[in-house]
Amino acid sequence: MTAEAAEEIAAQDFASIVESHRPQIFRFLLASLRDVDLAETLTQECFLKAHRNWKHFRGDSSAMTWLMRIAINLQKDHWRNRRLQFWRHTQANAIGVDEASDWLPNGERSAEQQIVAREQVAQVWKAVDGLSARQRTVFLLRYVEDRELSEIARATGLSEGTVKAHLSRALARVRAELRGTR
Amino acid sequence: MSWTDKLPEEIDDPMVKGVLENFKASVDAWSDAAYRRPRTVVKAARHNLRLAATWALGCMLAAGSLAGGLYERHRRQELARVEASKAAVKAAEQKAAQEHASPEKAVNVKATAVTKRQPTAVKKAANENEDLLASVDSDVSRQVPAAMEPLAQMMVDNGTD
Numbered sequence: 001m002t003a004e005a006a007e008e009i010a011a012q013d014f015a016s017i018v019e020s021h022r023p024q025i026f027r028f029l030l031a032s033l034r035d036v037d038l039a040e041t042l043t044q045e046c047f048l049k050a051h052r053n054w055k056h057f058r059g060d061s062s063a064m065t066w067l068m069r070i071a072i073n074l075q076k077d078h079w080r081n082r083r084l085q086f087w088r089h090t091q092a093n094a095i096g097v098d099e100a101s102d103w104l105p106n107g108e109r110s111a112e113q114q115i116v117a118r119e120q121v122a123q124v125w126k127a128v129d130g131l132s133a134r135q136r137t138v139f140l141l142r143y144v145e146d147r148e149l150s151e152i153a154r155a156t157g158l159s160e161g162t163v164k165a166h167l168s169r170a171l172a173r174v175r176a177e178l179r180g181t182r
Numbered sequence: 183m184s185w186t187d188k189l190p191e192e193i194d195d196p197m198v199k200g201v202l203e204n205f206k207a208s209v210d211a212w213s214d215a216a217y218r219r220p221r222t223v224v225k226a227a228r229h230n231l232r233l234a235a236t237w238a239l240g241c242m243l244a245a246g247s248l249a250g251g252l253y254e255r256h257r258r259q260e261l262a263r264v265e266a267s268k269a270a271v272k273a274a275e276q277k278a279a280q281e282h283a284s285p286e287k288a289v290n291v292k293a294t295a296v297t298k299r300q301p302t303a304v305k306k307a308a309n310e311n312e313d314l315l316a317s318v319d320s321d322v323s324r325q326v327p328a329a330m331e332p333l334a335q336m337m338v339d340n341g342t343d
Contacts, residue, residue: 023213023217026217027210030209030216031209100212104208120204123201124202143205144205174198174201175198178197
C-alpha cells in the first residue's frame with residue numbers, strides 16, 4: 001500500500017467518524033454550555049483538533065471516547081479563557097433552565113403529566129447548574145450520553161472510583177432538588 | 183438507559199430514573215432541533231456591525247483630532263495677533279514719549295552750550311543791567327513827586343533846605 005493510498009483511507013475513516021459522532025459531541029457540548037452558537041463553535045474546533053491529531057490516534061480507546069476527551073478539554077479551556085475575559089457575554093448567550101426544559105417531547109402524556117414532567121426536567125437543569133464543572137461533565141456523560149463508567153473515566157482522565165463519587169454527589173443533588181429540599 | 187455498571191442509587195429509584203429519562207429526551211430534542219436548524223450568517227452580520235462601529239469610532243477620533251488641531255492653531259494665531267498689537271501699541275507709546283522728551287533736551291543742551299561758550303558776555307550783560315538799575319534808582323530818588331511839591335517849596339522858604 002502506498003503512502004497516498006494510506007492517507008486516502010485515513011481521510012475516509014475520519015470523514016465517517018465526523019459523520020457518525022458529530023451530533024453526539026454537539027449534544028454533549030450543548031448540554032454543558034446551554035449555548036447553541038458556542039456548542040457549534042466548540043464542535044468545529046473539536047473536529048479540527050481531532051483531524052490535526054488523527055495520525056496520532058492509536059485506538060487505545062474508542063474514537064468516541066477520544067473525541068469526547070478533546071471536547072471536554074476544549075470546554076475547560078473555553079471557561080478558563082472566558083473567566084478572564086468576557087464570561088458575562090457567554091452567560092448572556094446561554095439560555096435559562098426553564099427555556100431548556102421546553103424541549104421535552106409530548107409522547108403519550110396528558111397535558112398535566114407534560115407540565116409535571118417539564119417542571120421536573122427544569123429542576124434537573126437547576127441541579128446541574130449548581131454542580132461543579134467536573135460533576136456536571138460526569139453527570140451529562142452518564143445520563144445524557146449513556147456512557148459506561150469506564151468510558152467516562154477514560155474521557156475525563158479520572159479513576160472509576162472518582163467518577164462514581166462525582167456521580168453519587170450529582171445524583172444526590174438532583175434528588176434533593178426534585179424533593180425540594182435544596 | 184442501558185448501563186451495565188449501575189450505581190446502587192440508580193437501581194432503586196424509579197421516579198429519579200423516569201425524570202432522568204425525560205431529561206435525556208429533552209436534551210436530545212433540543213440538540214436535534216439545533217443541529218438541523220438552518221444556519222444564518224450571524225457572524226458576518228456581527229462582523230459588519232463591528233467593522234462599521236470601528237470605522238465610526240475611527241472617523242470620530244480623526245474628526246476630533248482635526249478639530250482640536252484647528253482650534254489650537256486658531257487660538258495660537260489669535261494669541262500672536264493680540265501680542266503683536268500689544269507690542270505695536272507699546273512701541274508707539276515709547277516713540278511718542280521719545281518725541282516729547284527730545285525738544286526739551288535740545289533746549290537744555292543748547293543753553294548749556296551757550297553758557298559754556300560765552301561766560302564773559304553773560305557777566306558783562308549782567309553788570310550793564312545792574313548799572314542801569316542803579317542810575318534809574320538815583321534819578322527816581324532825586325525827582326520829587328508833583329503831589330509833594332508844595333511841601334518841598336515850604337521847606338525851601340523856611341531856609342531849612
